[in-house]
Amino acid sequence: xxxxxxxxxxxxxxxxxxxxxxxxxxxxxxxxxxxxxxxxxxxxxxxxxxxxxxxxxxxxxxxxxxxxxxxxxxxxxxxxxxxxxxxxxxxxxxxxxxxxxxxxxxxxx
Ligand SMILES: [Zn+2]
Numbered sequence: 001x002x003x004x005x006x007x008x009x010x011x012x013x014x015x016x017x018x019x020x021x022x023x024x025x026x027x028x029x030x031x032x033x034x035x036x037x038x039x040x041x042x043x044x045x046x047x048x049x050x051x052x053x054x055x056x057x058x059x060x061x062x063x064x065x066x067x068x069x070x071x072x073x074x075x076x077x078x079x080x081x082x083x084x085x086x087x088x089x090x091x092x093x094x095x096x097x098x099x100x101x102x103x104x105x106x107x108x109x
Contacts, residue, residue: 001029006036014044 001009009026012018018026030037 001025003029003033003036006030006033006039010036010040010043013040014047 009018013026030040
């Protein structure tokens with residue numbers, strides 16, 4: 001295998017399409033030739049990086065962002081509900097106190 005042929009074989013190797021004698025020759029060449037190894041490494045890392053970005057990176061980032069927005073909205077809703085319940089309880093307590101005062105004044109004084 002010559003260096004000129006390697007570009008094609010590097011693509012085949014990275015795509016798991018290399019087998020048999022060609023695979024063995026490829027590995028032998030890669031292990032003995034620094035420039036072809038570097039070429040293969042660059043191609044491999046680039047492909048993996050793009051795959052991860054497509055599969056996990058962008059999806060996860062988007063999903064995480066949407067989760068964050070959802071959770072924040074839930075927190076805001078719960079907080080508003082607690083604030084509203086507190087007001088209702090305060091109003092009820094105020095009404096109860098008023099009734100008690102009216103009752104006390106009306107019947108005991
Ligand atoms: Zn080479």
